[in-house]
Amino acid sequence: MNLSFFIAKRYLISKKSNNAINVISWISIVAISVTTAALIIVLSAMNGLTSVVADLYHAIEPDLKITSVNSKYISNLEELNKKIKSVKGVNGISYSIEENALIKLDDKQAVVTIKGVDNEFKHLTHFDTVVVNGTYRFLYNNQNYGVFGRGVANKLGINVNDFVSPISIYAPIRGKVESINPEDAFNKIAISPAGIFSLNDDFDYKYVLIDLKAAQLLFDCQNSCSIIELSVDNKDELTSIQNELQEKLGSNYNIKNRYQLNDVLFKTLETEKLWTFLILAFILVIATFNIIGALTMLIIEKKKDIKTLYNLGADQKFIRTIFMQEGFLITSVGAVSGLIIGLIICILQQQFHLVTFDDQSVIAYYPIKMQIKDFIWILGVVMGIGFLAAIYPVRIFTKNDLVHVAD
Numbered sequence: 001m002n003l004s005f006f007i008a009k010r011y012l013i014s015k016k017s018n019n020a021i022n023v024i025s026w027i028s029i030v031a032i033s034v035t036t037a038a039l040i041i042v043l044s045a046m047n048g049l050t051s052v053v054a055d056l057y058h059a060i061e062p063d064l065k066i067t068s069v070n071s072k073y074i075s076n077l078e079e080l081n082k083k084i085k086s087v088k089g090v091n092g093i094s095y096s097i098e099e100n101a102l103i104k105l106d107d108k109q110a111v112v113t114i115k116g117v118d119n120e121f122k123h124l125t126h127f128d129t130v131v132v133n134g135t136y137r138f139l140y141n142n143q144n145y146g147v148f149g150r151g152v153a154n155k156l157g158i159n160v161n162d163f164v165s166p167i168s169i170y171a172p173i174r175g176k177v178e179s180i181n182p183e184d185a186f187n188k189i190a191i192s193p194a195g196i197f198s199l200n201d202d203f204d205y206k207y208v209l210i211d212l213k214a215a216q217l218l219f220d221c222q223n224s225c226s227i228i229e230l231s232v233d234n235k236d237e238l239t240s241i242q243n244e245l246q247e248k249l250g251s252n253y254n255i256k257n258r259y260q261l262n263d264v265l266f267k268t269l270e271t272e273k274l275w276t277f278l279i280l281a282f283i284l285v286i287a288t289f290n291i292i293g294a295l296t297m298l299i300i301e302k303k304k305d306i307k308t309l310y311n312l313g314a315d316q317k318f319i320r321t322i323f324m325q326e327g328f329l330i331t332s333v334g335a336v337s338g339l340i341i342g343l344i345i346c347i348l349q350q351q352f353h354l355v356t357f358d359d360q361s362v363i364a365y366y367p368i369k370m371q372i373k374d375f376i377w378i379l380g381v382v383m384g385i386g387f388l389a390a391i392y393p394v395r396i397f398t399k400n401d402l403v404h405v406a407d
Contacts, residue, residue, distance in 0.1 A: 036339060060130075064238070098116075117138070117209055187219070285389075319398055320395065332386075
């Protein structure tokens with residue numbers, strides 16, 4: 001064992017003549033441990049929230065979304081379909097249309113976004129899992145049905161059990177239409193309510209889902225779509241698949257993943273995580289001030305040991321190494337114990353759901369998602385701050401002591 005490390009370890013665990021030094025040393029360890037555990041728990045919780053948000057958006061957003069840069073609709077579907085299927089890792093393709101339209105029920109009306117989807121959409125997004133009332137259905141007995149956002153349904157007073165009152169959707173006819181009757185300038189389809197979905201306000205007050213063919217008739221775009229949506233086998237390969245698709249399809253098509261489609265939201269979550277980390281790191285800096293006090297008092301108490309070591313031939317570097325390793329031990333014991341405590345609490349939350357939400361929340365308990373990179377970053381930051389905190393007292397007070405010994 002390294003001699004300086006052995007002496008530093010003895011200084012840490014042995015009883016001092018002044019009990020305050022022991023107390024301050026263990027206060028330093030506890031403070032670092034608690035702050036480290038807090039960093040692990042909070043960052044893992046924020047990772048969990050980000051994951052939950054991503055899963056919620058997965059109900060309506062695909063892994064990859066392709067749109068045309070130069071036109072509203074995509075018509076060369078067969079050609080694109082071949083190119084997309086040639087990319088390894090793509091396991092699902094869905095075609096859809098998104099357009100604004102006027103929806104009317106009796107004397108109530110609203111401007112909404114109509115999303116026409118095909119049969120594959122459910123398999124890509126699992127949208128049927130967010131239908132809270134009624135069923136996920138768009139066509140039955142030659143009758144068109146729709147799935148409404150909760151906000152739209154409340155605004156129009158839609159009842160999924162009401163099959164008598166027809167719901168009308170209007171969209172302008174493409175091209176110039178000359179007619180005395182204003183209604184002749186609009187395409188119109190009638191649908192019945194099949195279900196109501198609840199995701200979040202951004203979607204609940206905006207979207208109405210209908211069958212793709214009905215949407216093509218409504219918006220005058222037969223055999224075309226405005227969006228091609230894809231799912232992939234391995235989410236870890238999402239970026240490489242996206243880049244390969246972009247290379248094959250060319251610059252005329254814009255390809256975005258789920259995070260890019262909601263970049264403001266996810267960047268906000270990442271920014272919140274960063275600021276939380278910085279705030280807790282600042283608290284950690286304050287906690288490490290105890291190391292300065294503990295090392296200062298230890299150096300003062302060990303003046304005789306320093307003189308003895310000096311007389312035995314130890315140089316200034318060796319003596320400084322002893323107390324730097326003392327600071328390293330205090331920091332590392334606190335950091336490792338904090339990581340373990342944080343890990344245990346996160347596992348307990350995952351397994352036993354210690355912190356829960358009320359019944360009306362989207363999720364029943366606080367989500368936790370641990371990432372190895374967080375552990376590495378936190379350990380590195382804690383050890384770095386501990387090292388910086390130890391430098392000042394070691395360099396200043398050992399220098400003074402050695403000068404005194406030399407005299």
